[in-house]
Amino acid sequence: MVAVPGWRRGPNWLAVLTGVAALAVAGCGSDNKSSSDTGSASAPAAADTTAAPAPAAADTTGPDPQPAVAPRSGGSGTPIKIAIMSECQGAFGSFDNQNMAGAVAALSQFAGAKPKNPNKPKDGFTGGAIGDHPLKLVGVGCGNDQADTAIKETRRLMEQLGADIMIGPLSGDESIAVANYAKQHPDKTFVDGSAGAQDTTLKVKAPNFYRFNGDGAQWNAGLGDLAFNKLGWKKAAIISDDYSFGWTSTAGFIADFCAAGGQITKRVFPPLNTTDYSSFAQQLPDDVDGTFVAVGGAGLIPFLKAYEQAKGPIDSKKFIGNLFWGTPGQFEQLGPRVSGAYIGGAGTAGDLNTPAAQDFATNIIGKWFKKIPPGGDAAPQSSSTFTYGYYVNTWGLIKGLEAVKGDISGGQKKLQAAMAKVTLPAPYGEIKLDDNRQAVTDVFYQQLYTKDGKLAVKTIAKIPSVDQTFGGTFSASTPAPGRNFPTCEKKSLPWIGKSQPVKVVG
């Protein structure tokens, strides 16, 4: 026997080091810290109409408010086992309760369920039924915006806990993975949560995956029309995070702007999580009329500061941002200079002055929940893209289940056929599905403005019935949005020139 000095007892330094590292990773994983990129997804809850009076012809039409059904708990039918794939870690971890609030509110409003705890949506619901079939929440998944975790959790929910139907996930790459999973499990049904990746429905095309919310490109429809026809931009540059959401978000602007007749002369793609944007700001040309910015999260302010260093003070009329600009609080140091810039939405408009929109906040989300932690009061969080996304997707599922009276036998084929025909008189405009089971929906753009010396956001206009293809720019056979796609082509888009000013509350 050979004695191995120092080895026999194992490398103790390694054990200690690994322990520290494991705890550090554990700490990162379970810390539900709010990140600045995601708070932005909330649309404004209130706006000051005196600062920018809405035109007389403002659109106040929309679907009617939807009353709640009576509480019910079903009969002797086979229970329908539902799983919700939420997010409790990672960049979006702090929106766990918003996701759950959206889903549980829809189940309460339309399927007779009841939240277990009006101050904590994460606790789920009791009761609820479709026809004779009681609803059962078998589990809530904990995603962390990574596809691997989404698949792991989906397997746990569907295979270990035996769910029939899953609602979720929250973010783009997760949804592509889940849609691929759905394809391999045709006898189960999946509805999206709030994920906005284009590929999920356009490319993967799982016949049993339904999405009642828009994708990242749809959310920016109308901005190109605005830039070209109202702001007079002829040539524009874009700068975007170099990953799928950035590309998709930018693709919506490029498709729209080029369709209207504009030219994109420069595309700059800083890697995700860049900290020093000075070289990227330098790459932006001077001879353009404006710049579309799809830099998100912690990168947006550093980019704008680097831009000012390189090119001088920001002129807000020469910038359009995507949804990441929707959190006015982050612009503290740039406040007055970005006031006036237009921004893309996330399919929501909390300040919309229509009965359905206001009813959604006060009589649906605000009725079933008092608080949505950690954000506080529930009603103002109704227009978060997460609350709204989970709400409309769950509602679409309920309507599909209603159509088949809760009968999910026969590999759920009847349910899946019924789901494809569902239309929703949703709070921010009607939603119907296209052939890829992707929402065709109204979208909104917003503007930063100054209210009482502080920056705020208000909704400006609605772009009706935006579909995923942008008049054929995107299809199953085109490349996915990327650094060089879409190319810049003039073409006719159904919504160009059709944006409608909206009336907002305030």
Next chain:
Amino acid sequence: MSFVRGSRLTPDRAVGSVLLVVALFAPLIFNTYWISTLLTQMLILGVVAASLIFLSAYGGMVSLAQVAIYGVAGFALGNLTTNGNTKGLNLGWAEVPGIVVAILIAVLVAMLFGALASRSFGIYFLMITLVFSVIANLFFGQVTSVSGFGGISGIPIPDFLSRTAHPERLYFVTLAVALAMYAMMRYVARTPFGLTLQGIRDDPVRMSSLGYNVTLHRTLAFGFGGFVAAVGGILFVWWNAQIAPSTIGLSATIDVLVIAVIGGLYRLEGAWIGALVFVVINNYAQDVSFIGDRFHTLIGLIFLVIVLVSPDGLIGLWERATSARKRARPGDITEERGSAELTPAG
């Protein structure tokens, strides 16, 4: 030194045989979820952790680059065999050439990493391999033509391994591959190359003065460990159908190290024991209501307890139990340890 390798039934062999029988009949014992998800994942993570343990136990190299290498194989396979997807190169190759080339690429990368790191020892080696892991993660995160942040999804799996049609087949393939890798590592450790490697582990200066090329041996060992990890990467991609930079991120790197340490860093079998503990806790901890979202903290605490109670991991507990029994028997003072049993008498 004991060269006695007869047919004597040692506790190790008894338990190993029982576990092997359980593994072979697992589909009769466990439900489909356990077979197609937990146990398959356990075997795959075990292969990767075993490659780390091989380098650590026989070469004295604790490598954090194993996950990076398994990622290289996984991304290579994804790029080579996927077709019509939106991310990656979409070369649409057949499975077999795809697998061969993917493993080849991963082994070449491992040899390169090994050549760069093999002059370092101890914590310096650990840090260099950590850098490799970070480089691989950032490379696939930022080079959008081969992956990008979102990774490659919809990677095809051979038809006969389809999870929905035959949930147990991938399990059996993984089990067979894991056993083959285990046998191969045991075999290599006993070859002249393996014995030299162990000599280098114990005293590189002496081995060098005896005329052995220390750097070359360590590089080759690293390449071999890379091969094992790459095989794990292929299995992972089949099992998961997709791979993203986060698959090989820092957290995954530490997960594999944690598995190896939980199992025990000096015996190959520890890899699968650690992987089983890790996978099961990871899966079930969040179902316990009072733990809920804090399950990562729980895993961290369990890990700390294991490391404190037995710095040699769970295998260490077993070893102590059996060696205590042996010591109680007069006249038998031989102690068998995987890493040391065949080292040259010193």
